[in-house]
Amino acid sequence: MEVEMVESAAARKNVGEICVVCEQPGFKGIHLYTSFICTECERDITATDTKDPKYTFIIKQLKKATKPEIYS
Numbered sequence: 001m002e003v004e005m006v007e008s009a010a011a012r013k014n015v016g017e018i019c020v021v022c023e024q025p026g027f028k029g030i031h032l033y034t035s036f037i038c039t040e041c042e043r044d045i046t047a048t049d050t051k052d053p054k055y056t057f058i059i060k061q062l063k064k065a066t067k068p069e070i071y072s
């Protein structure tokens, strides 16, 4: 039996998905709600100290992603 990597529709189309943290297109990563986080940023999130300003930046980016602006 063939084991297949689970890829998103965007990755299959070879356009990648825009990472919510670094805002760069990536093919590998995780999904948080409807947002995409590339493997590099995912690693950053787990490796960065919470006192690091970089961590604050990541959290800011994530909040932006997980709280879509709804005008209704």
Ligand SMILES: [Zn+2]
Binding pocket: 019, 020, 021, 022, 023, 024, 026, 037, 038, 039, 040, 041, 042
């Ligand atoms: Zn990223």
